[in-house]
Amino acid sequence: MTRFSHFQNIVAGVAIAMVGLSVCVISFVQEPAEAYLFPRLISVVFAALSVWTAAKAFSGHSNSSNGLSEKELANIAPGLVAALIYIFLAAETLGFYTASTIAFFAVYSIYDTASHRELRSWGKRIVLTALFIAVMYGLFAKVLTVFTPREFFQ
Amino acid sequence: MEFIGYLGDVFTPFNFGLLMIGTFGGLILGATPGLSPTMTVALLIPFTFRLEATEGLILLGAAYTSTVAGGAVSAILLNIPGAPANIATTLDGYKMAKNGHGARALQLSFLSSAAGGVFGVLLLIFLTPILARWALAFGPSHIFWLAILGITVIGTLEAGSVVKGLLSGCIGLWLSTIGFDDIMGEQRFIFHSSLSGGINVIPALIGLFAIPQVISIFAKGRADSGTEILSVERHPISEAVREVARRYRALSLGAVVGSIVGLIPGIGGQIAGIVAYDQSKKISREKEKYGTGHSEGLIAAESANNAMVGPSLVPLLTLSIPGSPTAAVLLGGLLIHGIFPGSDLFENHPAVAWTFINSMLVGQILMCIFGLYIAALAARVVLAPPSFMAAAVLGLAVFGSYSVYNSMDDVYVMLMLGTAMYFLEKFGFSAAPLVLGLILGPIAEANFIQGSLIANATSSVVEYFLTGALNLCLISMVAVSLLYSVWSEIANGRNPVASGNGRARP
Amino acid sequence: MKKLLAAAAIALTSLAGAAVADGHENYPERPILLMISYGAGGATDFQARIVTMTAGNEDALGMPIAIINKPGAGGRKGWNWFATEADNDGYTLGAYNIPHFIAQSIEGGVDYSADSFEPIANWGADPAVFVVAADSAFNSMNDVIAYATENPGKLTFSGAGLFVGHHIAALQLENAAGVKLAYIPSNKGGAAAMKSVIAGEVLGGVNNLSDAYRAREAGNVKILGVFDNERNDFLPDVPTMKEQGYDIDNSSVNFRGVMVPKGTPQPIIDKLAEIVPAMFENKRVLGKMNAGGSPMHIMTRDEVLEMWKAREATLEKLLAGL
Numbered sequence: 001m002t003r004f005s006h007f008q009n010i011v012a013g014v015a016i017a018m019v020g021l022s023v024c025v026i027s028f029v030q031e032p033a034e035a036y037l038f039p040r041l042i043s044v045v046f047a048a049l050s051v052w053t054a055a056k057a058f059s060g061h062s063n064s065s066n067g068l069s070e071k072e073l074a075n076i077a078p079g080l081v082a083a084l085i086y087i088f089l090a091a092e093t094l095g096f097y098t099a100s101t102i103a104f105f106a107v108y109s110i111y112d113t114a115s116h117r118e119l120r121s122w123g124k125r126i127v128l129t130a131l132f133i134a135v136m137y138g139l140f141a142k143v144l145t146v147f148t149p150r151e152f153f154q
Numbered sequence: 155m156e157f158i159g160y161l162g163d164v165f166t167p168f169n170f171g172l173l174m175i176g177t178f179g180g181l182i183l184g185a186t187p188g189l190s191p192t193m194t195v196a197l198l199i200p201f202t203f204r205l206e207a208t209e210g211l212i213l214l215g216a217a218y219t220s221t222v223a224g225g226a227v228s229a230i231l232l233n234i235p236g237a238p239a240n241i242a243t244t245l246d247g248y249k250m251a252k253n254g255h256g257a258r259a260l261q262l263s264f265l266s267s268a269a270g271g272v273f274g275v276l277l278l279i280f281l282t283p284i285l286a287r288w289a290l291a292f293g294p295s296h297i298f299w300l301a302i303l304g305i306t307v308i309g310t311l312e313a314g315s316v317v318k319g320l321l322s323g324c325i326g327l328w329l330s331t332i333g334f335d336d337i338m339g340e341q342r343f344i345f346h347s348s349l350s351g352g353i354n355v356i357p358a359l360i361g362l363f364a365i366p367q368v369i370s371i372f373a374k375g376r377a378d379s380g381t382e383i384l385s386v387e388r389h390p391i392s393e394a395v396r397e398v399a400r401r402y403r404a405l406s407l408g409a410v411v412g413s414i415v416g417l418i419p420g421i422g423g424q425i426a427g428i429v430a431y432d433q434s435k436k437i438s439r440e441k442e443k444y445g446t447g448h449s450e451g452l453i454a455a456e457s458a459n460n461a462m463v464g465p466s467l468v469p470l471l472t473l474s475i476p477g478s479p480t481a482a483v484l485l486g487g488l489l490i491h492g493i494f495p496g497s498d499l500f501e502n503h504p505a506v507a508w509t510f511i512n513s514m515l516v517g518q519i520l521m522c523i524f525g526l527y528i529a530a531l532a533a534r535v536v537l538a539p540p541s542f543m544a545a546a547v548l549g550l551a552v553f554g555s556y557s558v559y560n561s562m563d564d565v566y567v568m569l570m571l572g573t574a575m576y577f578l579e580k581f582g583f584s585a586a587p588l589v590l591g592l593i594l595g596p597i598a599e600a601n602f603i604q605g606s607l608i609a610n611a612t613s614s615v616v617e618y619f620l621t622g623a624l625n626l627c628l629i630s631m632v633a634v635s636l637l638y639s640v641w642s643e644i645a646n647g648r649n650p651v652a653s654g655n656g657r658a659r660p
Numbered sequence: 661m662k663k664l665l666a667a668a669a670i671a672l673t674s675l676a677g678a679a680v681a682d683g684h685e686n687y688p689e690r691p692i693l694l695m696i697s698y699g700a701g702g703a704t705d706f707q708a709r710i711v712t713m714t715a716g717n718e719d720a721l722g723m724p725i726a727i728i729n730k731p732g733a734g735g736r737k738g739w740n741w742f743a744t745e746a747d748n749d750g751y752t753l754g755a756y757n758i759p760h761f762i763a764q765s766i767e768g769g770v771d772y773s774a775d776s777f778e779p780i781a782n783w784g785a786d787p788a789v790f791v792v793a794a795d796s797a798f799n800s801m802n803d804v805i806a807y808a809t810e811n812p813g814k815l816t817f818s819g820a821g822l823f824v825g826h827h828i829a830a831l832q833l834e835n836a837a838g839v840k841l842a843y844i845p846s847n848k849g850g851a852a853a854m855k856s857v858i859a860g861e862v863l864g865g866v867n868n869l870s871d872a873y874r875a876r877e878a879g880n881v882k883i884l885g886v887f888d889n890e891r892n893d894f895l896p897d898v899p900t901m902k903e904q905g906y907d908i909d910n911s912s913v914n915f916r917g918v919m920v921p922k923g924t925p926q927p928i929i930d931k932l933a934e935i936v937p938a939m940f941e942n943k944r945v946l947g948k949m950n951a952g953g954s955p956m957h958i959m960t961r962d963e964v965l966e967m968w969k970a971r972e973a974t975l976e977k978l979l980a981g982l
Binding site: 145 | 691726728
């Protein structure tokens with residue numbers, strides 16, 4: 001176990017313990033008691049288990065995980081940012097299908113192992129994106145008549 | 155044997171056509187993340203307005219049957235359970251597909267679904283009056299203990315540590331209390347306005363399973379990791395049949411457990427698969443293989459969740475009480491034609507009742523045939539480049555979680571839960587127990603409160619929850635399950651090889 | 661009645677003529693949503709699907725109505741969404757359940773009140789009834805109340821939840837009979853409450869007339885009384901509470917209808933208020949509703965506005981004691 005992963009295990013353990021303890025405190029502080037009876041019961045178990053896990057992480061006995069490497073974190077960043085922008089921003093401002101098209105194309109292109117310089121692989125990506133969105137549109141808009149946020153050009 | 159007399163009605167050209175459409179459409183919709191059996195059946199109700207009562211019910215019966223089985227397709231190929239019933243299917247099914255055995259996994263899943271499904275429908279045909287009494291035997295205290303039993307199963311569900319399994323379950327239980335509490339109507343734990351509606355199970359299910367997978371593809375970056383599968387093994391159907399026959403223990407256990415649990419109103423359908431998976435793991439001689447792509451687990455889970463289809467309709471057909479959301483929608487389909495289900499349904503409308511049941515029986519077989527046909531083709535999904543899969547799974551997750559209640563809040567919750575789950579998985583937590591906690595939390599809470607209200611009015615809480623044969627039986631099962639978890643944690647500690655590395659994603 | 665409606669329709673048509681001038685003449689131009697704050701398969705959902713099935717006809721709206729479900733917390737989730745997030749352009753309708761949403765807004769903790777919505781028309785009225793299992797020793801409300809008087813607080817009876825019609829009926833019964841009862845709310849709606857009566861988990865229950873009627877047809881329950889001003893056509897043999905000596909009016913009757921969010925353009929409200937009640941009168945709709953055992957009760961916008969006001973007043977009084 002590297003030092004970086006030991007550090008990560010501690011961070012994760014402490015984070016979980018914080019969540020567990022705060023849930024426990026909130027449940028006991030909030031009223032009315034009847035509505036918080038069940039949260040109180042589970043939060044005690046939650047807090048106890050999370051503290052136990054954190055303690056194990058400190059002692060280095062956490063046998064289960066290696067965490068993430070710096071490289072993996074760097075790899076995740078662009079895709080995750082694209083997904084966040086897609087869902088929290090673009091879907092409702094640009095419209096559901098427009099945003100999905102752009103997000104699909106972006107994610108596909110960022111992580112595609114095929115060349116970013118060749119015109120042919122860009123063409124393939126465009127075609128596959130169009131195909132995917134067409135299938136989604138057919139299934140959700142036409143067959144299931146799901147009402148999605150309207151497109152910006154509508 | 156009365157049902158045989160009406161079997162012919164299913165095979166008239168028009169009815170059989172409807173059956174085919176219902177089955178095939180159901181498979182496809184069931185395989186789409188977010189479209190649970192309940193939603194699919196609800197979507198079909200308007201079509202049945204224009205049909206005769208029997209025709210409409212053939213369509214609904216076939217669709218119900220095949221959406222349950224269709225959920226296994228996305229569970230196996232994409233690791234996204236189509237509905238809560240398919241959670242257990244992902245545990246081994248997805249690993250099999252990842253190892254290049256996608257075609258085999260799908261074939262096994264359809265064969266065991268059909269076997270379990272036929273068993274369940276036969277129970278419905280022959281034992282309805284007895285089953286009806288069983289379904290009524292479960293009051294609030296029993297359902298509470300059943301939910302607790304489900305929660306204790308969580309700890310041993312996956313290969314990782316029992317403590318982290320239970321902790322994952324606790325996180326799920328806590329998440330289930332966010333939003334309005336169902337009985338008092340108080341708002342709890344609302345940190346952000348998109349949580350005011352609470353966390354809905356289907357969007358959460360999609361996020362927790364789909365998003366970690368998308369991010370793990372991200373994590374590999376553009377570099378070709380070299381672990382890709384280059385071909386999907388062709389798998390002869392005859393061999394799949396032989397394998398299912400060889401695993402008859404898992405198959406029959408799944409069918410029996412699925413039918414018994416599926417009967418219980420309000421809880422059964424969602425946990426049938428997971429309970430069967432857990433039981434078959436506990437009695438198996440090859441415990442350590444579970445969770446690595448072992449066919450026994452898949453067979454038990456799938457035979458259980460289709461076996462539940464028939465029995466889950468018993469309370470509806472005999473007592474006019476829908477025991478599950480899907481049954482409630484089917485009740486609408488019956489009422490629209492002026493048919494009131496109840497103990498005299500089979501005397502007053504024998505043609506309708508028996509044709510409906512027959513359509514589920516024939517539907518199971520038809521579903522299996524369709525499924526086997528598409529298995530080889532569908533399994534090629536794993537050959538798609540990872541970057542394409544990441545984009546497609548993300549898109550499907552967004553569309554699927556939005557369409558459940560037409561709500562962007564659900565999509566936000568889906569993404570945030572999924573992202574958090576990715577990091578949690580890196581530290582040995584897993585999605586299946588978390589989702590189970592999310593599903594069982596409200597059931598346990600509501601039944602606990604109802605039980606205590608009844609108990610306070612009549613006797614004492616202790617007496618209500620801790621006495622009676624059924625309560626004691628369930629409590630002892632909980633105790634056994636807990637002891638088993640503790641014992642296996644100790645055994646794990648002694649044998650570090652078996653404890654594994656959490657949930658390693660390839 | 662028919663003549664009256666025809667006259668009303670003519671009057672409203674001339675009113676709608678006024679709408680042409682201000683840009684809404686082509687409404688509706690695309691399909692319309694109808695939000696149901698209960699799950700698929702529930703009574704409200706089931707009835708909404710039937711009464712809106714003819715919306716696409718040329719003589720109705722000419723555009724289909726699609727149902728979306730936003731269930732949870734006794735309807736609070738859906739109505740919160742409808743009051744705060746739904747578009748008020750006439751393309752998002754909502755179904756209301758009276759007395760549920762008014763009672764919840766009086767209780768507090770929600771983002772809506774009767775003033776957040778504009779009613780369009782009412783399609784159904786489902787009174788609450790008191791049911792006991794078929795093998796119960798109780799044969800009339802007097803038996804029930806006699807038991808409750810002897811065993812105060814021990815008569816357990818189920819209902820669909822807190823601050824819904826069934827709960828209101830339960831409170832009225834307690835007040836009228838002057839006894840303490842043990843109301844057990846269910847979290848899964850009327851069906852689960854009915855199951856607990858049939859299974860004998862509770863001694864009795866308040867439930868929807870339509871569901872109780874079906875359960876009685878199936879031989880599972882006895883219906884002892886109706887919480888309404890007069891007997892119901894589906895159950896002519898069941899006496900009202902008043903007939904049995906309990907002073908209970910129709911405050912708990914579950915009225916179901918269609919509404920839009922506040923701020924929807926008046927011409928659109930007028931147009932909907934004219935077309936929608938007529939749409940409910942469709943013969944096929946009436947036939948299907950009757951077949952399903954769902955009592956229809958069509959009311960126009962003005963009648964509904966009046967009914968909402970009256971309910972608000974009675975509920976405020978009833979819930980003040982809690």
